[in-house]
Amino acid sequence: MKKFNTSPISGTLELIPALQAEFDHLKNGIMAAFLRHGFLHIETPMIERTEVLFAKAGGDTEKQIYKVMKTAETGHEADQALRFDHTVPLARYTVEHMNDLVFPFKVTQVARNFRGERAQKGRFREFYQCDVDVIGRNQLPLTYDAEVLATLAEALKVLPLDRFVMRVSNRKILSGLLEELNLQQVSDEIFSIIDHAEKVPREKTVTALEEIGLGSENVVKITTFMEIRGAREEVAEKLQNLGFESETFRAGVKELDEVLSLVETLSPGTEIIADMLIVRGLDYYTGTVFETIVPDHLEFGSICSGGRYEDLAGYYTDQKLPGVGGSIGLTRLFSLFVECGLVKGATERAIDVCVVPITVNEMAAVELVARNLREEGLKVDLVFGDKKLGDKMKYASKVAKKVVVLGEDEAKSRSYRLRDLESGAEETRDF
Amino acid sequence: MKKFNTSPISGTLELIPALQAEFDHLKNGIMAAFLRHGFLHIETPMIERTEVLFAKAGGDTEKQIYKVMKTAETGHEADQALRFDHTVPLARYTVEHMNDLVFPFKVTQVARNFRGERAQKGRFREFYQCDVDVIGRNQLPLTYDAEVLATLAEALKVLPLDRFVMRVSNRKILSGLLEELNLQQVSDEIFSIIDHAEKVPREKTVTALEEIGLGSENVVKITTFMEIRGAREEVAEKLQNLGFESETFRAGVKELDEVLSLVETLSPGTEIIADMLIVRGLDYYTGTVFETIVPDHLEFGSICSGGRYEDLAGYYTDQKLPGVGGSIGLTRLFSLFVECGLVKGATERAIDVCVVPITVNEMAAVELVARNLREEGLKVDLVFGDKKLGDKMKYASKVAKKVVVLGEDEAKSRSYRLRDLESGAEETRDF
Secondary structure, eight states: OBOSOOOOOTTOOOOOHHHHHHHHHHHHHHHHHHHHTTOEEOOOOSEEEHHHHHHHOOHHHHHHOEEEEETTSOGGGOOEEEOSSSHHHHHHHHHHTGGGOOSSEEEEEEEEEEOOOOOBTTBOSEEEEEEEEEEOBSBOOTHHHHHHHHHHHHHHTTSSOSOOEEEEEEHHHHHHHHHHTTOGGGHHHHHHHHHHGGGSOHHHHHHHHHHTTOOHHHHHHHHHHHTOEESHHHHHHHHHHTTOOOHHHHHHHHHHHHHHHHHHHHSTTOEEEEETTOOOSOTTEEEEEEEEEOGGGGGGOOSEEEEEESOSOTTTBSSOOOEEEEEEEHHHHHHHHHHHTOOOGGGOOOEEEEEEESSGGGHHHHHHHHHHHHHTTOOEEEOOSSSOHHHHHHHHHHHEEEEEEEOHHHHHHTEEEEEETTTOOEEEEEO | OBOSOOOOOTTOOOOOHHHHHHHHHHHHHHHHHHHHTTOEEOOOOSEEEHHHHHHHOOHHHHHHOEEEEETTSOGGGOOEEEOSSSHHHHHHHHHHTGGGOOSSEEEEEEEEEEOOOOOBTTBOSEEEEEEEEEEOBSBOOTHHHHHHHHHHHHHHTTSSOSOOEEEEEEHHHHHHHHHHTTOGGGHHHHHHHHHHGGGSOHHHHHHHHHHTTOOHHHHHHHHHHHTOEESHHHHHHHHHHTTOOOHHHHHHHHHHHHHHHHHHHHSTTOEEEEETTOOOSOTTEEEEEEEEEOGGGGGGOOSEEEEEESOSOTTTBSSOOOEEEEEEEHHHHHHHHHHHTOOOGGGOOOEEEEEEESSGGGHHHHHHHHHHHHHTTOOEEEOOSSSOHHHHHHHHHHHEEEEEEEOHHHHHHTEEEEEETTTOOEEEEEO
């Protein structure tokens, strides 16, 4: 009988071992894809000085920061807090270790972050984020935008999804357009309205644009613009046809076309479109921006997002560090996979072979057989104890795919049968 | 120029990428050994309800607990804290998910824990612990004590150490001896004095025993006892010759002999001795206890410790859950390896091959070549940008072991040279 509330705190994903194995499989697969693409793994502390985090956070993020302190201290003195993303620690890390790094610095972080959010469906307080970033020193070729996209696409192929579509834009396009329409003073508002446009009916977007003072002509221009999406060449043509001339607008269109074209080459088979609805609310993106949707599960929202930022660490250094990066929010995604039945870990047995000695006399044979199987890379469990063989077999059938029983005969003949617990098929092996 | 203090908080280990790769190699190797031995991986949240942690903590541990709270809250309301070890969350997890687990539950956790210690050399506030545990329901055969030791020994073989020695005892031996000497009332003190005996001169141990009221005859008995160590048979004989008769003492001697004998069979080649100095200060161990030393680096102290506990989760459930487990404190250990030059990550290049296109026209060839190399499991970086070839080669020679330059000729002939950046040796390959 339970004497205590033993549930984990809300807003965390605590998995039974079979599901944890599925989670690890995805996490390790994503990490392996990042490493194969030449990204270097780093880890930063989960606890940062509060001033480091607050230098960049603000608004809602600031309210969500978890402070930490020793039990003897009181809240008001707390000068440490849990990181809420990988970007702020990466900025601090890059400046701190600058002389030991080679630039462009291609880096990956796959670890937990923390937000003291009110617990609700799909919102986690502890969550894995799988990030890649490329940081340049003073400048960073546009090609890296494409490489980040191509790398993330390879990583996403690890997931149990038939299809995903990367939606890409470039913030310079909208910025240039607003410049030319003389709407810079409401630029933030318009970015935000377009960012939310998919979540509300069309009329609401129109009303919102009117409310910030746009005339009907400009409203039509913005809504026409934001609905442009499709294959690279098609979108390039439509954008040309809008008739805007500003340098920023043209630079954005050109960059977008180059990035998409490169991704087509670097990651053949990846579905990728240009989509003007993608603007990313976060103000630190300055060029390429992207989100990723799952056509069969639009309710997942974006499963992988990111973009180009002109300066990673302006708070910490005078050195200009432009970067481009993206992130997969694995904890949220995995909880969706479980909900939709896209991972079936609960029915999988994580151990490859159970080795069951009949008595303790067979222990030397157990060691030999287990060692051989482990050298093949298999996960091998040993079943000990005074229990009846039937009980040991019951344990084996719950945890393992195959079983070996070792008795006096097997030890003497140095030969055993490896039995598949599903099909019953047997294979005889010597040791 | 730095505008900000960008150092990580003290008491954390933040590594440059080459050292991080070495750290990951060891961590992944340890984890792989645990999984090969049939242990199931789980992760628990880093944040737990304070009452869960405080149910077991106490004394110094309690003072070291890091509380967490949202920035809007004040310290006194905090009801959440960062876990300080894997054992308390494991106890909560085992009770919470009991109906989904198969017992004996063989489990591993490899992740960070947190202690708000005053930062000092060798003491970390965030540190990786690599734990294995086997949890039984009502009972757990002694064989699992041996399996935990054998598994940890296999994991330790991943480390860059020529030798390590596991020192094993059983707390029942000393308990039984104290019973028979009628010293139960100072049992805790004597366990603690023996636990510290190696760190102080012999006279101090004698004085400490006298100070808690032991007569000279008992002092001799205790000090004679605590110096017994050596190979299994030798120690068994010496313990017999002490002439103690209590059931607890005899049970301890028998268990120790059985466990050591099984480890000799299950993990041939592992250096393992019986050693009465090993008692483990922690009061929750009830049988087998062990520590591990590195003969060439005694200053490391114990690099892997653990033992048998009669009841994992008495605070949370009426169900009796005996267990046995052990832990490798990897963060501390890795920092010692770096100090002693046992890891040389700083000079290693983490990328296997850099692929350098001469112009953007070779991008399709880059994709093909990189894909082929990645399919061989290699880590492949691409070097982009308008820089001169010489600058690109400089980057390649800093990060990678080999390089491929792809120009018009290579793209046309579909053949390239893979050059070793160390030896200069070249290999021609088709793609």
